[in-house]
Structure formats: structure tokens, C-alpha cells
Amino acid sequence: MNSYAQRVLENLQQTNGNEKEFIQSVTEVLASLGKLLDAQPKYEKNKILERMVVPERAIVFQIPWVDDKGEIQVNTGYRVQFNSAIGPYKGGMRFHPSVNLSILKFLGFEQVFKNSLTTLPMGGGKGGSDFNPKGKSDREVMSFCQSLMRELYRHIGPSTDVPAGDIGVGAREIGYLFGQYKRIVNSYDSVLTGKGLNWGGSLIRPEATGYGAVYFAAEMLKTRGMSFEGRKVLISGSGNVAQYAVKKATELGAKVLSVSDSNGSIIDPDGIDAEKLAFIQDLKNVKRGRIKEYAAKFTGAKYYEGQRPWQLAKCDVAMPCATQNELDLDDAKALVAGGCFCVCEGANMPTTLDATTYFLGNKVMFSPGKASNAGGVATSGLEMSQNAMRLSWSAKEVDEKLHGIMINIHNAARNAAAEFGEPDNYVMGANIAGFRKVADAMIDLGI
Numbered sequence: 062m063n064s065y066a067q068r069v070l071e072n073l074q075q076t077n078g079n080e081k082e083f084i085q086s087v088t089e090v091l092a093s094l095g096k097l098l099d100a101q102p103k104y105e106k107n108k109i110l111e112r113m114v115v116p117e118r119a120i121v122f123q124i125p126w127v128d129d130k131g132e133i134q135v136n137t138g139y140r141v142q143f144n145s146a147i148g149p150y151k152g153g154m155r156f157h158p159s160v161n162l163s164i165l166k167f168l169g170f171e172q173v174f175k176n177s178l179t180t181l182p183m184g185g186g187k188g189g190s191d192f193n194p195k196g197k198s199d200r201e202v203m204s205f206c207q208s209l210m211r212e213l214y215r216h217i218g219p220s221t222d223v224p225a226g227d228i229g230v231g232a233r234e235i236g237y238l239f240g241q242y243k244r245i246v247n248s249y250d251s252v253l254t255g256k257g258l259n260w261g262g263s264l265i266r267p268e269a270t271g272y273g274a275v276y277f278a279a280e281m282l283k284t285r286g287m288s289f290e291g292r293k294v295l296i297s298g299s300g301n302v303a304q305y306a307v308k309k310a311t312e313l314g315a316k317v318l319s320v321s322d323s324n325g326s327i328i329d330p331d332g333i334d335a336e337k338l339a340f341i342q343d344l345k346n347v348k349r350g351r352i353k354e355y356a357a358k359f360t361g362a363k364y365y366e367g368q369r370p371w372q373l374a375k376c377d378v379a380m381p382c383a384t385q386n387e388l389d390l391d392d393a394k395a396l397v398a399g400g401c402f403c404v405c406e407g408a409n410m411p412t413t414l415d416a417t418t419y420f421l422g423n424k425v426m427f428s429p430g431k432a433s434n435a436g437g438v439a440t441s442g443l444e445m446s447q448n449a450m451r452l453s454w455s456a457k458e459v460d461e462k463l464h465g466i467m468i469n470i471h472n473a474a475r476n477a478a479a480e481f482g483e484p485d486n487y488v489m490g491a492n493i494a495g496f497r498k499v500a501d502a503m504i505d506l507g508i
């Protein structure tokens with residue numbers, strides 16, 4: 062690691078050492094900026110790294126709400142407004158019991174570089190709450206969302222900060238949040254993305270992250286003269302990102318062998334076709350059930366309680382699409398031993414640092430989430446543009462723009478990596494390409 066980056070990281074470890082996910086994400090980025098920092102002393106002179114690793118603002122607030130038994134519940138809400146050098150803060154809201162400041166700082170930090178890679182004018186932010194939507198009635202989710210927005214509304218705005226969904230926040234939650242915002246401010250602002258089609262949403266936003274990740278992987282495969290046709294693919298998760306990754310990979314001719322949830326994984330040796338995916342979507346998006354029900358429904362499929370997909374079957378391509386640190390060194394070794402040659406992250410930081418190093422060392426094509434899952438936020442940017450112009454593009458138009466953006470991100474990461482002598486290192490390329498634009502804007506804007 063470059064000595065300037067090393068100093069900044071050591072200082073951060075001393076002051077924020079307990080924030081392990083945040084330190085992990087900063088370590089990955091700083092480790093790959095070395096050659097750029099050596100070549101461009103202006104970043105050290107302007108103390109860019111010191112400024113980039115501290116959020117511009119982090120808001121923590123209480124969310125009291127009333128459950129169906131009439132009892133008062135209290136959760137903690139957060140919005141981490143990380144960097145606004147190239148546009149308003151932009152990034153999702155996560156509702157999950159594990160949410161804390163470390164997780165939201167890592168997600169906000171990643172979002173800064175990801176949004177820069179999209180080429181759209183969006184800064185980086187992230188937020189959420191330790192609220193657990195599982196097992197809650199629609200009325201309870203609404204009560205919680207309304208209470209959250211009673212505080213959040215004063216910190217966001219179409220040119221200030223535009224939240225969206227993430228784990229545990231889908232169309233239902235965005236509806237309750239947007240309804241409450243509109244009630245309070247009496248204005249139909251484009252203040253959230255992932256909205257429903259009848260009230261300002263964009264076609265293809267639900268599909269965008271999963272489709273985008275598959276488009277990105279297809280570009281990686283193309284560099285070795287390959288495609289998805291006939292490839293075996295392991296996908297984790299069964300939420301928004303996983304569902305549309307399954308759909309697009311299957312459309313491109315792949316056989317997707319797995320999906321999972323936080324309880325376990327299913328392996329289906331016959332592949333997950335359109336009918337099986339429709340079952341998963343109904344199970345997860347409507348019934349809000351567990352993935353093990355898939356194995357009860359489809360003969361040939363097997364459920365593995367408490368296990369992730371990576372050591373359960375051999376594959377050509379792996380796409381972790383559930384959560385952070387869900388693919389570790391043992392998983393990476395098993396994947397490589399089984400012949401996997403491409404890993405494309407759909408989730409944010411699903412691969413541990415040592416597993417990433419193992420993939421890179423074994424010449425596996427590996428794309429970091431900040432590049433390959435950027436299709437979601439990019440299409441959120443397209444939703445903001447449509448709202449600003451007060452019009453709606455067709456699904457075909459949005460999908461074509463998304464596809465073009467993913468090809469551009471792939472090429473930007475690849476070219477930046479080649480410029481610094483490591484043409485196949487998408488981690489280095491994505492970090493350098495994402496960093497440069499934000500850092501140069503920070504210098505232009507002064508301190």
C-alpha cells in the first residue's frame with residue numbers, strides 16, 4: 062500500500078477500529094489506489110483521502126411507532142451523507158436488525174465510488190434502521206415508515222439527498238415513505254427512487270441491479286471470448302437483486318443452479334426456469350415466505366439449512382447477491398477448485414478481503430459490487446431525470462440506457478486497470494476510475 066494511504070488507514074483504524082465493515086471497505090479501496098497516489102501528489106497535498114473517509118454528515122435519530130398490540134416500539138434510524146462533490150447524496154435505505162453505523166458507513170463509502178462510475182451526477186449516501194420487517198403486518202411497516210419519515214424529511218430533497226431501497230426496503234416501504242414525505246412537505250418532489258409506476262417510478266428500476274450485474278458479467282466473459290450460453294451459475298439471495306439476476310442470466314442461456322435466503326440455500330440441478338422464478342417471486346415478494354418451500358414444490362431440488370451455495374455445487378460463474386461477507390476464503394477455494402472462472406458481485410461487499418485476493422491470485426475474473434451492481438443506482442438516476450422532465454421512458458429505452466451504462470462502467474474499470482499495469486484487475490480499475498472523478502471535483506470545489 063502507498064505510504065500516504067497506509068497512514069490514513071492506520072489513523073482510521075485508531076479512531077474507528079470498532080467499525081469493522083467500514084474499515085474493510087476503506088482498506089480495499091485504499092489498497093488499490095497506490096499507483097495513482099504515487100503518480101498524482103495533488104491528492105495527498107489536498108488531503109483528499111482524509112476527507113473522503115469521513116462522512117460529510119451522519120444523522121442518527123429515534124423512530125417510535127405503535128405495533129398491532131398497541132405497544133410502543135422504538136428503533137434507531139440513520140442517514141449517512143457521505144460525499145456530495147459530484148451531486149446530491151444518493152443511496153438506499155436498509156431495514157435489517159444488523160444495521161449499525163459501521164455497516165451504513167461502509168455502504169455509503171462504497172456508494173460514493175459506485176455513483177461516480179455510473180457517470181451520472183450523484184454523490185454517495187446510505188441510510189436505514191435496525192427495524193426488522195420480517196413477521197410485521199403491513200400496518201406495522203406503514204407505522205414504522207411514517208415515523209421514520211417524520212424525522213428524515215427535513216434532511217432530504219431532490220437536490221440534497223435522494224434515498225431508495227436496499228435490503229428490507231422494496232416497493233411497499235418506498236410507497237409508505239413517499240406518501241408520508243408528500244403529506245408533510247405538500248410537494249411531489251423526486252425525493253425517493255424505486256417508486257411505483259403510477260406515482261413517478263421508472264420502468265426497469267426493479268430489474269436494474271440484477272440485470273445490470275448480468276450485463277457486466279457478460280462483458281467480462283466477452284473479454285475471454287465467452288458468453289452465458291450453457292454456463293452453470295450459482296446465485297445467492299432470493300430478493301430483488303437475485304431474482305432479476307436469475308431472470309437475465311437464464312434469458313442469456315445460462316443454467317442457474319441456486320438461490321438462498323438467510324436460513325439456507327436450494328440447489329436445483331435442472332436449473333431455475335421462468336416458472337420456478339415466478340414461484341420464488343410470489344414466495345418472497347407477496348407471501349414473504351422462506352426459500353426452503355422451493356424444494357418442497359419442485360422435485361429434484363434440495364434444500365440445505367444454514368448453508369450458502371458456494372460449496373454445494375460446481376459452477377462456471379458465481380454471483381453473490383445477498384449481503385456483505387457472504388463468500389469467504391474457504392468458499393473461494395471451493396469455487397476455484399470446482400472450475401469457477403468468473404465472480405460477479407451483485408451485493409455490496411459480499412466477498413471477504415482474503416477471498417477477493419484469492420480470486421485475483423487465481424486469475425478468476427472478479428468484479429467488485431461497486432462496479433457490477435451499479436445498474437440499480439444508475440437507473441435511479443434515470444428515474445430522477447424522467448421525474449425532472451415530467452415524462453416516462455419505455456422499458457426498452459431504460460433497458461438500453463442501463464445496458465449502455467454497464468458496458469461503459471466495465472470499460473472504464475478495465476481501462477483504468479490497464480493504465481496502471483493490471484488489465485484484468487477490476488477491483489483496482491473500479492476504485493481508481495470511481496475515485497479520480499470525485500477527488501478531482503473535491504479539489505475544484507475547494508475546502
Ligand SMILES: NC(=O)C1=CN([C@@H]2O[C@H](COP(=O)(O)OP(=O)(O)OC[C@H]3O[C@@H](n4cnc5c(N)ncnc54)[C@H](OP(=O)(O)O)[C@@H]3O)[C@@H](O)[C@H]2O)C=CC1
Pocket residue numbers: 226227228229230270298299300301302303321322323324382383384385387407408409434435437438
Ligand atoms: N436493491 C438494489 O437496487 C440494490 C441492492 N444492492 C445490494 O444487493 C444485496 C441484496 O439486496 P436486495 O436484493 O435489494 O435485498 P432484498 O431484501 O430484496 O433481499 C436480500 C436477500 O439477501 C438475504 N439476506 C439478507 N441478509 C442476509 C444475511 N445476513 N445472510 C444471508 N442472507 C441474507 C435475504 O434473505 P431473507 O429473505 O431471509 O431476508 C434475501 O434473500 C445487498 O447487499 C444490497 O446492498 C446493491 C445495489 C442496488
Ligand SMILES: O=C(O)CCC(=O)C(=O)O
Pocket residue numbers: 151152153154172175223224225226227254409434435437438439441
Ligand atoms: O438506487 C439507489 O439510489 C440506491 C441503490 C443502492 O443502495 C446501492 O447501489 O447499493
